Amino acid sequence: MGLQPRLGRVLRLPPSGRNSRFLGSDVSYADLSGRDLEDYYQPQARDADENTILLELTPKPRAPTPWGKVTLTVEKKRVLPQKIVYYDQRGNPVKEVVISGFAEYAPGRYLITASEVRDLLNQGWRTRFEVSDWKVGPVPDGCFSQSALERGCRY
Amino acid sequence: MxxxxxxxxxxxxxxxxxxxxxxxxxxxxxxxxxxxxxxxxxxxxxxxxxxxxxxxxRYVLAPVTVARTAWFADPDPENGMSDTDQALAALTSAGSPPYAPRLRFAGLLTSPYLSETAFLRGVDPVAEAAVSRVPARIGKGRWLAAPGEVVLGYKLAERLDVRLGERLVVSTAALAGPRSLGLEVVGLVHARVSTVDDFGVYLHIDDARYLTGLTGATHLAVNAPLGHEQTLARRLAKELPAGLTAKPVWDLVGPIxxxxxxxxxxxxxxxxxxxxxxxxxxxxxxxxxxxxxxxxxxxxxxxxxxxxxxxxxxxxxxxxxxxxxxxxxxxxxxxxxxxxxxxxxxxxxxxxxxxxxxxxxxxxxxxxxxxxxxxxxxxxxxxxxxxxxxxxxxxxxxxxxxxxxxxxx
Structure with missing residues (x-):
């Protein structure tokens, strides 16, 4: 479920909705969850320079992903993602996510605070995603109820 | 004179x-x-x-359809048959006409470029040819042979911009909860029937069972010679137990x-x-x-x-x-x-x-x-x-x- 601010209502997100645009932006719900890369792809180191590692991720057999491959540029020092490029099954880049800001909330633990999603099929289309405030700690289950999503949750 | x-x-x-x-x-x-x-x-x-x-x-429905009465009222997998034994026994009593199990469900198709909702049909690739002409109307590629494959109407494939050999994501939420699969497009149907060419999605019945969580089929498609659908449906209906019924195609075409x-x-x-x-x-x-x-x-x-x-x-x-x-x-x-x-x-x-x-x-x-x-x-x-x-x-x-x-x- 997710809060739709324009409607002021909580809407149930179908599983297929993971690929839908988040609030009409270039970001999909799958981009926000970030779990697809771990679950659906097999990584292979392709290229590297002094500071980065380039991983090419190919979908596992029958993985529910429409992408042909995904490349992931990782910073060597902190092992943090810098850029993710999604390719269609014909080898054309379709979308890229450039991550430019991190916050270290615990030693060696990072939170992405600034990223930009670029739609490579539509020149100039991009969505910048910034986290201005954040708090680390367990979130009570009650915050995930429909009423909490609509009214807000303080803890 | x-x-x-x-x-x-x-x-x-x-x-x-x-x-x-x-x-x-x-x-x-x-x-x-x-x-x-x-x-x-x-x-x-x-x-x-x-x-x-x-x-x-021959393309859109079936000459005769056997299903639970509840499924005809609400064609959702939850109203399907968890096993088809009773229906098959009735078919045997009615002279064993050729049949094919089908599992129909609503789902979402996702390509790298867009998503589209559709009614998908899980079929037994071999049995389907006995009741439908769709397997014989593949314009490009081939008909289904194994799980992990999907066949699309050629116009639907054009809209989704998927080609032969490419993966298409199929998602649904039914008895098993939300589930998705990546299926390889192996064939494009060119039936010249708009319902098939524009919206046809055919996948292996085992994949449909995994996606929906229904172990049997939503219905059985039964063959009958043209013009004899009503007679066979009546004969089958007499053999079927309570809760199951048979309908001829003419009763299912709706406003047509x-x-x-x-x-x-x-x-x-x-x-x-x-x-x-x-x-x-x-x-x-x-x-x-x-x-x-x-x-x-x-x-x-x-x-x-x-x-x-x-x-x-x-x-x-x-x-x-x-x-x-x-x-x-x-x-x-x-x-x-x-x-x-x-x-x-x-x-x-x-x-x-x-x-x-x-x-x-x-x-x-x-x-x-x-x-x-x-x-x-x-x-x-x-x-x-x-x-x-x-x-x-x-x-x-x-x-x-x-x-x-x-x-x-």
Whole structure:
């Protein structure tokens, strides 16, 4: 479920909705969850320079992903993602996510605070995603109820 | 000639038919044309209904569908059959007609470029060919062979921008909760039926079972010869246990049935108008023929035939000539509709109308229908025209004076 601010209502997100645009932006719900890369792809180191590692991720057999491959540029020092490029099954880049800001909330633990999603099929289309405030700690289950999503949750 | 018997009048009439060959041929040709037009028209009307039925039975639905009664009311996998044993036992009792299990569900298709909702059909790739023509209408690639594959209508594939060999994500949320699979596109259907080409999605029934969590099938598609769907459905319904039922395709086509039946009702006045035109053509030919022969009738009256016998002789002449034309029309008409009912000569012609044809649920195949009823319809046309024609000459013959007729220019 997710809060739709324009409607002021909580809407149930179908599983297929993971690929839908988040609030009409270039970001999909799958981009926000970030779990697809771990679950659906097999990584292979392709290229590297002094500071980065380039991983090419190919979908596992029958993985529910429409992408042909995904490349992931990782910073060597902190092992943090810098850029993710999604390719269609014909080898054309379709979308890229450039991550430019991190916050270290615990030693060696990072939170992405600034990223930009670029739609490579539509020149100039991009969505910048910034986290201005954040708090680390367990979130009570009650915050995930429909009423909490609509009214807000303080803890 | 006075007091000539009916037999003699008939003999005279028959001789006159062949004495005026040109006139007879003309009248016979007009009657034959009217008969052929009537036979062909009604054969086309019935052929249209059967073509719609055939397209839905072989491409969109099935000749007969066996499912839980609840599934017909709400075609969701939760109303499907977790096992098909009872339905299969009923099929065996009803003579073991060919069948194929199907699992139909709503889902979402996702390509790298866009997503589209669709009704997906999980099928047994081998059994499906016994009840559907879709497996034989693959335009590119091949039909399903194993789990992990999907076949799409070619227009749907164009919209999603997926090609052969590419992966398409199929997602749904049913009994098993939200589930997704990446399936390889192995074939594109080119059925020329808009429902199939625009929206057709076929996957292996095992994949459909995994996605939905239903272990059996939503329904069984059962084969039946064209026109025998109702009979088989009734026979099956008697064998099925409570909670399961069988429906013929015609009961499942929804508003299309109403459209076709309304179309047939609309064709009735058009058919009557056609009959009226045919009757007018025959009548006018007969009237001209009688007018041309006024002097000849005057001679016959002068020789002693009474007016009543003359009237009957004219009526019989017309009856003989129209009978010859009608028989000729039957021969030509039935020859024509036999050919068009066994050869697809009209389908490509109608396909020229473009998308409208396939959107009406029709394929590129169109066959006329054969029925002995059309002989009756054409006979009615001939009788109506003959009656109208007989009335005028008979009336004229009764009033004809020998002296006046001999002076006729």
């Amino acid at each position: 006075k007091g000539a018997t009916a037999m003699t009048t008939a003999r005279l009439a028959w001789r006159n038919v062949w004495r005026h060959r040109q006139r007879t041929y003309l009248l016979a040709a007009v009657v034959a044309y009217a008969s052929v037009a009537t036979i062909f028209y009604w054969s086309m009307i019935d052929g249209y209904k059967l073509s719609v039925l055939e397209a839905h039975a 049935k109403t459209d076709v039946e309304a179309g047939k009702k609309l064709s009735l006045p058009i058919g009557l108008l056609l009959a009226l035109f045919a009757a007018l053509a025959v009548t006018s030919t007969l009237i001209v023929s009688v007018l041309e022969r006024t002097r000849e009738f005057g001679v016959i009256l002068a020789l002693g035939m009474d007016n009543a016998s003359l009237g009957w002789m004219i009526v019989l002449e017309a009856a003989f000539a129209t009978a010859v034309g009608w028989l000729l029309g039957l021969l030509l008409g039935y020859g024509l509709i036999y050919y068009t009912s066994t050869h697809n000569v009209l389908g490509p012609f109608f396909q020229l109308s473009g998308e409208v044809w396939s959107e009406a649920g029709l394929t590129e195949e169109f066959y006329t229908h054969l029925s002995p009823l059309y002989a009756f319809y054409s006979l009615i046309t001939v009788i109506v025209s003959a009656l109208a024609a007989f009335f005028f000459p008979a009336l004229r013959a009764r009033r004809l004076q020998a002296a006046a007729a001999l002076r006729w220019e």
